[in-house]
Amino acid sequence: MIRKKRFTLVLVIALAVVVAFAFGACGGGEQPAEEPPADTPTEEPPVETETESDDVEPAAVKVTIAMLPKFKGENYFDAVKVGAEEAVAELVGEGADVELLYDGPPQNDATNQNQVNILEGWIAQGVNAILVSPNDPTAIAPTLKKAMEGGIKVLTFDADADPDARDLFINQGSxxxxxxxxxxxxxxxxxxxxxxxxxxxxxxxxxxxxxxxxxxxxxxxxxxxxxxxxxxxxxxxxxxxxxxxxxxxxxxxxxxxxxxxxxxxxxxxxxxxxxxxxxxxxxxxxxxxxxxxxxxxxxxxxxxxxxxxxxxxxxxxxxxxxxxxxxxWNCMDLGYLSVEAAYQYASGTITPESTTMTTSRLGEREIADKVILLGDALIFDKANIDEFNY
Amino acid sequence: MEQTSLRQAPDGKGKFKKMLTTEFYLLVFLVAILVMMRIAAPDFYSLNTIMTVLNYFSYLLIAAIGMNLIIITSNIDVAAGAIMSVVAIVIAFVGKTGAPLPVFMAVGMVVGLVLSWVNGLFITKLKIPAIVATLATTQLFVGALPLVVEGSIYDLPASFTWLAFRAKLFGALPASVVFAAVITVGFMLFMRYSRFSKKLYAVGNNKYAATLTGINVNKVMILAFVIAGPLYGIAGTIIATGGQRVTTTMANGFEMTLIAAVVLGGTSIAGGSGKIIGTVLGAFILSLITPAMNYIGMSSDWSDAVMGGIILLAVVVASISTLTKKKKTIVVPDAVVSASASSSGEVK
Amino acid sequence: MADGMETLATPKVKKRFGVNFNIALILILIALIAVIGTVNPTFVTYNYLMAVVVKNIMEIGLMALPMTLIVITAGIDLSVGSIMIFSAIAGGMAAASMGDGMGVIVTLLVGAGCGLVNGLVIVKLKINALITTLATFFLFRGIAKGITHGDSVYSYDFTTFAGNTDIKGVPLVLIVFIAAAIIFTLLLSKTGFGRSLYALGMNENATRYSGINADRTLIIIYIISGVVCAIAAFFYLGRFTSVKFDVANSMNLKVVTVIVLGGTSILGGVGDMRGTIIAIFIIAVLNSGLTVMDIPIDVQTIIQGTVLIISLIVYSILGERAKKRRVIEVSKEDEPRLVDKAPA
Structure with a gap:
């Protein structure tokens, strides 16, 4: 019996190490874990944001925007992420309380199921807005609808989902x-x-x-x-x-x-x-x-x-x-515009009825049929390729 | 296969029977595909297609030889793809500085060696079955990469892509094919003449018997992994240098194709048998499937199914031929026949 | 902790360390839930546990049950994910053209058929299970890809019902899983069939000589595995509204991870269903829990790998000691005091 207890002790200690590791990884991750008290039931936060931002213009309420690319680890989405981070930095500089979460499936396993798993976590945490580039527009729709029912603003960028499963689509070009x-x-x-x-x-x-x-x-x-x-x-x-x-x-x-x-x-x-x-x-x-x-x-x-x-x-x-x-198209601008749209929509600056939105970097953009168009296609050849760096 | 031929009766029919090995059947099958392509899609024999096929064949073969050594010792390595992905990223870091091929390829080989050695240690020192040990390390390797590299490494200099873009023998033959040829010949000689290769087979056949004859089983197993590591390193280098960008998932999942090539080549997953030449043929058949289907006008959607079907067919044919061979050659009491038949099947 | 373990362990010491393993696994599970729940209370809400943690693992959980039987016989089935996707896709296509009833029938038939193919090749042609199912992993997934041309197949009424129905707040899939778990636990521990599986895993030849129809037994468990994959396919298709061939890739290895973590030896002959069941929930909590803590997917992979390695090391150490102890028991039979087993 004594020996048996010792085995179990070894086992328990060994796995306690794992738990400690999990903690360490959590600390090492980008997000400090101080917000949990804020996000209790999923329905509350959006209600708060809407009412408050209606009468008080500079939103003091924290807005968490979660961004989900088709997959991580490839220049295109990297450039989008850079633009998204620039938008966040700009908003924070203006006094807004914005946090950006960014995660996605690995490139060789870019499946709808992996995207759904990540989304479920964000929905449960009650983020304020979700920005997603779906791998499969139809398959992801039920999860996005679930998020909308929970009061989360759902926006698509880069690729669209079924139109009834999102509030806005930021389209890079027709x-x-x-x-x-x-x-x-x-x-x-x-x-x-x-x-x-x-x-x-x-x-x-x-x-x-x-x-x-x-x-x-x-x-x-x-x-x-x-x-x-x-x-x-x-x-x-x-x-x-x-x-x-x-x-x-x-x-x-x-x-x-x-x-x-x-x-x-x-x-x-x-x-x-x-x-x-x-x-x-x-x-x-x-x-x-x-x-x-x-x-x-x-x-x-x-x-x-x-x-x-x-x-x-x-x-x-x-x-x-x-x-x-x-x-x-300009992918950094796409990331920038997506985060701006998500923030403005979550904080009530724009509503589903709005026909335009304004950003400090890109100026005015039209909203037609719940779609925001980024701009023209960019065609580059030998003459102008050195002007770009992404 | 040496063993099989020894077992054959030395009568007149023996010589012909000796030819009916797995390798022979594979060769016939391969020739059949090539002839069929000649008739159905003569375009297939353009210099370009052949070289594209050969380039894929080269890195598949180099890594499959490493996998073959591991499988001969009755182990298996499902971390091979993950190791090659790690190699690809590491050499991209080195290559970004403008280092030439010998430098970053050497680095790649060392990385492959170390990671593969870790696998060997898990299997021998902690006595964890190879399939689960390498399954676990795969998750570590695959998970660690994206933490080190945010996204992909791109804009790699010309010195990095030199191997794929410029290094051509006689202006056409990719250098990677030369690597593969040298490595293959080297290992064929090694398997034939070195004493160590006999130990590999002995360990794969029966660990306990090998221990009794004084072989250090753990050392042989670790060495098999340690030899395979640099081969993964070379294969990973060829994969990574194929373009100016290296991503973190470049070779993930490639291990399945490697195992398939080795198994198709007649190596038993139970260990103790298998020739390099079989792996060469197996790898060549697998590298033909997708392009050949494309040329005869079939959608590549079916290539996975065809690949699975060919592997299954190959093992079934091999199994039926051994099963019937046994029934014919051994004339001993029934109990022994059934015992030997069943022991050759399900292996633990 | 130690007290509870002892009282629980005493009546069943016969099972050697098996029971202690499961208790250790349960402790880990509780510890994980406690830790993650403290960091993010959302995790321990009933809604999240049911709708996310449990639902996300159930298909893998279902497939792990028959796979445990297979692994106990020293076999393995690397094609489970492919069977699930193939049967879901074939069923979805049949339902689209011939109605729901045909969809259900085709799904189950395809699942059973795939299992039968695996079983026949492994048993009748005596080809190693790892190779056979590696080949059929490509084959079944490849057929699924070929018949759909890489496109998605959509959910139909029956699967939508299966994937989204809650009975008094409990997902239907969980009820089915519990029922299946009970059946498989009883099958393995209380029936002659279950015992013959252990015997096959420990020594197949000896088992054959003892008069057990080994061929039939092995074929049956591969067919069971195929059918359970087909049942999992209903829930999977319903939950995601559409499936595509590519989701099967990582599923097989996840199922193997669950089984190994649950203490079943990949070499056969050792293992029990309870370990697998607890391990399913540990993996579920790890997956969904780390997501809730905003730990990137990549770190989750590392943590899962670490858990697997540590459990393998512990099992390997314990297995070695158990082996030594068995030797002591045999060699010193005249001194029963050394044997640390309670009288039966």
Whole structure:
């Protein structure tokens, strides 16, 4: 018996160490754990904020904004986060009490379920506003509705959820504008290289997962555009094989981009233009072109796509690489605008009926149909790429 | 496989039977795929496609050889992908400073060695079964990375991507393939002539018997992990240098493909058997699947199912051939036959 | 603490340290709840415990029950997550075209079929369970991906009901889980079938000679595993309103973590259902509790890994000592005082 007790003691001590570790990790984490008394039942905080901020303009009430990207650890969302933090710093500088929580799934496991797990924790804590970029717009809807029922303001940024599952959507640019940005970039380069109505060209596209709302919308915009007379010489020959869906995983994206590159060339059964629809895919196209054994003739093919300028800089500057243009929007401004909108909405400065909102950095933005539009697509090439650093 | 051939009766049929190894079947299967691709999609044989396939094949093979050594000792390593992810991030830190390939690859090999050695210690010193020990360390490695690196490391200099972008033999053959070839030949010689390799098989076959013949079982097992570590390091380096950006999850989950390549190559998960040449064939077949499907016009959505089906088919064929072989060759009392048949199956 | 342990332990000393393990696990569970509850009181509200902590783990919990049986026989099933997703997707597609009834039937059939495939390959073709289920992990998930082309499949009335129904504040899934837990506990500890599983795990050949139909027993538990995965699929699909092939990836290893933490040896022959059940709740509290404390997901992974390693070390130390003690018992049978077992 004595011996047995000792075993158990060992066990208990060992696991007490873990608990201590958990504590340590908690202390090491960014958030000090002093707020719990404030967030009791989930319904209360929003009621407070609304009533108080209605009559007292500078909100003395603490506003906690929780931001959930599709996944962490990639330049695009990093840049968004930088913008979000700038907005928080600016608000704090103006005397507001704002806290930003930021967490997301890892890049190789960017599933809806992981996003839901994180959201559940925030809902239970009673944060004031949630900013989310959903991996799956429909699947996340019930959780977002639950948050709304609990009085939390729900905003989407970067990618939308089902419209009835969020209060506002901060859209980086209209799908058509971004889609046409890419098609025009491809078309003008291909025309220079001798393609046109008399010589059709095949498109190959690297998307993300099949359920990604943005990529699907852009793809639809591209398809609609190449169905028009002006661009009818651009074709997607076989949607089964010429549109790749590697998901957000980096290595898989590299692999499938490599397959696409090896199918490029100027033959009718080859692919003349590659478009990357994610900020992983476009640099992967550039890198796979560089590492290809016999590179497709750069005077016969072209590549473009969405990505942050930093990720494409070397490829765009390199004349031997047919990746000449990149399309994006200002991601730091997107983060900034998202946090501003979340704060103003949670503190009552803007309401669902508002038609405009104002920020000190970006000036006025229109709110139409519960959507706030960030601005125009940003197209960068050799001439202007050095102006950006993100 | 040496053992199998010894067991064969030395009559006339023996020679032909000797050829009917797992490797032989795999080779036939591989040739069949290649011929089919020639007929169905001649485009597949463009220089580019071949080199893209070979590049993936090279790092899959290098890491799979390490996994093969571990599996021969009847262990398994599900932390391999996590280790390669750690290697990728560490060498990106080093490479960011402009250090050349030999420097950061050496760093990668050391990191791989140390982490793999930790796994070996857990398994031998604490007597934790390999699958759960490496499952636990995977969580530590995977969890630690994002704490060290916020996001990805990008804008890596040309010296970092030199291996993937510029280092080509005869202007076409990626240097990574040369690495893989050298390593493969080296390990084939090592497995054939070194005394240590015999110990690997002995430990995998029967730990207790190995102990009785004076082999230090723990040392052999740890060494298997220690040898595998630098191989993961090289594979991780090839993966990381494929682009100007390194993320924290680059090789997570890759261990499943490694194990699949080794198993497809005829190495028994029970340990004590398996040839490097089998792993080479297994890795090559797996690296063909996705691009081959793309060329014959099938959506890559089916590639996982095809991969699972091929592995299952391979082990089923191997199992049926051994089961029937046993029935034919051994003419001994029934009880012994059933005992040997069942002991060759479920292994603890 | 020690007193309580002793009084509880005495009547069941026969089980050696098994009971003490479970008590230690319960203590850990209570300690975790206390610590997290102090840091953030929201955690210990009934609503949060039920709606988040419990609901988030139930599918994994359900799958861990039959998996415990499999691991006790020295087998393993790495394909459970893939079976769940495949059956959920096949059922969802059937429901969309042929109605709810077909959806339910197809889900269960697919689950049972996958289990049967695993069982037949492992038992009849004598292929190692780890390899078989590694291959079927790719195969089932791959088929799920192929038939949906990587797209989502949506919930139907029955799954929506299953995933979102509360009976007097208790989620339906918890009631089903408790019922299943009781059935599996009794099956393992009180029936000849359960005992034959331990025997198979300790020495399969000897068990075969003792007249137990080992083949049938093993195939049955793999089928049970498949069916339970299909049942978990109903709740999962209902709770998330849609599923996609990619969620299965990390699920298998989570189930293995639960079982190992619960004290079942991956080498077979040792383990009990109560340990698994307590471990399920420990993992649940760790997952949801750390989220509530705003600890980033990455740190949660590390903590889970640490818990797993420590429990493995403790089990390994205890296992070694138990082995030594057994040797003492046998060699010194003439001196029963040395044997620290109470009379039966």
């Amino acid at each position: 799908y058509d504008a971004i889609g046409s940005g890419m098609v025009k970039a491809v078309a003008s380069k291909l025309t220079e290289k001798g393609y046109g109505p008399d010589k059709t060209a095949n498109l190959g596209i690297v998307s993300s997962a099949k359920t990604d709302a943005n990529q699907n919308a852009w793809l639809d915009a591209i398809k609609a555009l190449i169905a028009t007379d002006e661009y009818s010489w651009l074709k997607i020959a076989n949607e089964e094989t010429d549109v790749y869906y590697p998901g957000p995983d980096e290595t898989e994206t590299q692999k499938q981009s490599g397959t696409l590159i090896s199918r490029m060339g100027d033959g009718a059964d080859q692919i003349q233009a590659a478009i990357g629809l994610t900020s992983m895919a476009t640099p992967a196209l550039g890198a796979q072109y560089e590492s290809a054994a016999s590179k497709p003739d750069a005077t016969k093919v072209t590549m473009t796509g969405l990505a942050t300028p930093n990720a494409l800089k070397d490829y765009i500057k390199n004349d031997a690489n047919p990746l000449d243009t990149g399309v994006l």
